[in-house]
Amino acid sequence: MNSKRTSPHRALVRLRRSRFARNVAMVAAGTAGAQAITMAFSPVVTRIYGPEIFGLLGTFMAIVAVAIPVAGLAYPIAIVLPKDDRDALGLARLSAMLSVxxxxxxxxxxxxxxxWLSVTLGAESIGGYLFLIPLAMLFAASMQIAQQWLIRKKxxxxxxxxxxxxxxxxxxxxTGIGWLHPLSAVLIVLATLGPALHAALLFIGARRRYGAGATEAQGTSGATLKELAHRHRDFPFYRAPQNFINAASRSMPVLMLAAFFGPAAAGFYTVGQMVMGMPSTLMGKAVQNVFYPRITEAAHNGENLHQHIVRATGALLAIGIVPFGLVMLFGPWLFxxxxxxxxxxAGEYARWLALFFLFNFINNPSVASVPVLGIQGGLLIYELFSTGGKVVGLLVGVYWFDSDVWxxxxxxxxGVIAYSAMILWIFLCAKQWRKDEKTS
Structure with missing residues (x-):
């Protein structure tokens, strides 16, 4: 009886002593603070700008989101992988050069x-802002390089x-500029500059942490940029196209809603997506950032990878079921x-998006495991089928039902079906990886 009473206490003690849990909590706390600030401002911001202005922002960001994955050809994601810091720093330099x-x-x-592009996409309303896309790509790549280096250094x-x-x-x-000039240009320009500000803060933080040696690497190998590019060629060949297709599938609803139902519908979707994406950004991204170096380390040490994936996925499901479930039940009233x-x-949209983002939320450990398991080619094939299915769903809703909600x-x-299949596939790959390690 006593052992039963102390078992939860022991589990809590182990959790508090877990370095992984502390790191997740640290990243989640920072992300929670950022999201809490966004949520605190949101009731004011949405009343200043309105659905149509948010629709124009959403259309612009949908195009930018598709362009960003090709900026560094996914090489920034590889920065965490090398054992040698000099090779990681070489990948950072390669990523920066490619992004430019x-x-x-x-x-x-x-x-x-x-x-031609704005007409083809039905986005003539934001045609004047397309020149900001290359800047947004460059700023986003810089932010990703800084993030991956800091993740590597924990x-x-x-x-x-x-x-x-x-x-x-x-x-x-x-908020401040919007009080004076509640224009779509304000939101679009700030959305472009946001990653540049974030990248600058990351570099400043790294410099303060390490001083002048923040970007100095220790190690003995020091491969050339050409060697590093070849060694990690699966990232531009498989991961960059996969990220591009994934971004296209996420952007497609905004572009189609704007084209067929007007900018207000795109604005409703943009806000619904923003709110439903917050838990994924809050805890899911924190777990992915911490889980990626942890699963890499576990692979180097020959540990049981599928157990790590199952535990992290189950924990995220337990955390996410309540907030997402509340939106499924009370979405329109809450919004x-x-x-x-x-x-x-937007709340009606959010009811369905809550289901989608719940599975996107619990999918983070699986996505983080893909480079370690060496299955980026398979992920690209998965993304093609997943995106095709989601596009068919959108087309059926638009043309067959003539309904934005449908x-x-x-x-x-x-999307839920696709995410479920992906989690199962990566779990089976992790089990097979374990068997291959034992026999090798």
Missing amino acids: AVSLMIAVALWVGGD EFGVLARSAIVQSLILNGAK SFVFGEAWAV AVALFSVI
Whole structure:
């Protein structure tokens, strides 16, 4: 009887002593602070700008989101993997060079064919802002490089503090400038500059933590950039296309809703997606950032990877079921109460998006495990089928039912099926990886 009473206490003690749990808590605390600031400002921001302005922002960000994954050709994600710091620093330099080159190429392409692109996507309303896309790509790549280096060094405190400061400055700017000029240009320009501010804060934090040696690497191998590019070629060949397709699938609802139902519908979806994505950003991203170096270390040590994946996935499911479940039940009322009566439709969207983002939330440990398991080619194939299914769902909702709500609902349900299949697939790959390690 006594052992039963002390078992939860022992589990709690082990959890508090767990370095993994402490790191997750640190990153989650920083992300929670950033999201709390965003939520605190949101009732004011949504009343200042309105659904149509948010629709224009959502359309712009949907295009930017598709462009960002190709900026560094996914090489920043590889920074965590090498055992040698000099190789990791080489990957950071390679990523920076590629991001500059790709951004310049996109700038030239937009200068030549920007009008055609805006007409093709039905996004003529934001055609004047397309020139900001190369800057947004470059800033986002810089932020990702800084994040991955700090994740490698396990400087999660720097990541947490930078997220809070960036959110405070950005939301303060949205509100302050919006009182004077409630224009879509304000939101679009600030969305472009946000990653640049975040990257600057990350670099400043790293410098303060390490001083002048913040970017100096210790090690003995020091491979050339060409060797590093070849060694990690699966990232541009498989992960960059997968990220691109995934971003396209997430952007498709905004673009289609804007094209078929107007900018207000895109605005409703943008806010619904923003709110439902917060728990995934809060805890899911924190777990992924901490889990990625941890699963890499576990692979180097020959540990049982599928057990790590199962435990992390189960913990996220237990955490996410309550907040997402509340939105499924009371979405329209909650959105009307928090953001104003004009946003009730966003709450209806959010009911379905809550289901989608719950499975996106618990999927983070699986995604973090992909580079370690060496299955990025398989992830690309999965993404093709997943995106195809979600696009079919959107088209059926738009053309068959002629309903924006049906389009969002079908997109979400097909996404849930796809995420479930992915989690099962990666779990089986992790078990097979364990068997292969034992026999090798």
